[in-house]
Amino acid sequence: MEKKMQRSKVKKGKKKILLWILGSLLVIFLVFLGTAYYTVQKTMNKINTPLLETNTVEKTITKKEPFSVLMLGVDERENDSGRSDTMIVITVNPEKQTMKMLSIPRDTRTEIIGHDSVDKINHAYAFGGVPMAMDTVENFLDIPLDYYVFINMEGFLQIIDTLGGVTIQNDMDLTYDSYHYPKGEVNLNGDEALIFSRIRYEDPRGDFGRQIRQRQIIEAVMRKASTPSVLLKATDMLDVVGENVRMNFSVKDLIQLQSIYKKMNSDIDQLSFEEGEGTKIDHIWYYIPNETELQQIQTELKTHLK
Secondary structure (H helix, E strand, O other): OOOOEEEOOOOOOOOHHHHHHHHHHHHHHHHHHOOOHHHHHHHHHHHEOOEEEOOOOOOOOOOOOOEEEEEEEEEOOOOOOOEEEEEEEEEEEOOOOEEEEEEOOOOEEEEEOOOOEEEEOOHHHHHHHHHHHHHHHHHHHOOOOOEEEEEEHHHHOHHHHHHOOEEEEEOOOEEEOOEEEOOEEEEEOHHHHHHHHHOOOOOOOOHHHHHHHHHHHHHHHHHHHOOHHHHHHHHHHHHHHHHHEEEOOOHHHHHHHHHHHOOOOOOOEEEEOOOOEEEEEOOEEEEEOOHHHHHHHHHHHHHHOO
């Protein structure tokens, strides 16, 4: 029986990020399809986890209807349900051939839908998994979310060792305990990449710097995963992907996505919160968005989604 996540319905850059995750997953599946069909199908059965929504018809990507995606990069550790360290909302308008991408600061203070509390937005996943994260972001931005992509960053980075390591361009000299990452080209194994993606306080940019590094790692993984040499590691790679990625895109949706992106404009709007401020409430640090800026972003996303 098809798995579904329970979810209550709440009223309501650059295209590389989505391409790295969805496009490269499609590449992996299509490349492996001829040599490892059974493994591909088994992996897709694990990955594809639809959300059960009340009074909602399950959406299918078309070449005309706008749609939205919530990307969650979650740092799950032993005996911990994890926090969604990376939260990115992407809206796509196939007819206009445009896309907008918004990174939400993980410490943003907002109402947690379904938990009857006001807390950091990334706690929504810890309290109620993907469904609560979706509902909370929908409420925060006042837009519907059609799709999600969940990545368990710690487990997913095991794929780096399977690939034989990755190379990134580090923009800042960083040291964390015994780990040193010099500025410039850096080769990383899975363990080194995991620490690199977690560094926060050693970077003066804080959480924003960490988001940059997580994107760099994801880009490097997907770039290497799309090379012909990975065919020899097909089964191992698909096992890692199957254990650490969840989404409600079907293979049909992924194929349609690739068709849309071929026609997509390269000039993509990358939105961000810039006018908010950090403050402590009850000894806890929060990011408080500027209300005017938040409303402007909400309006821009609503208009893009029609």
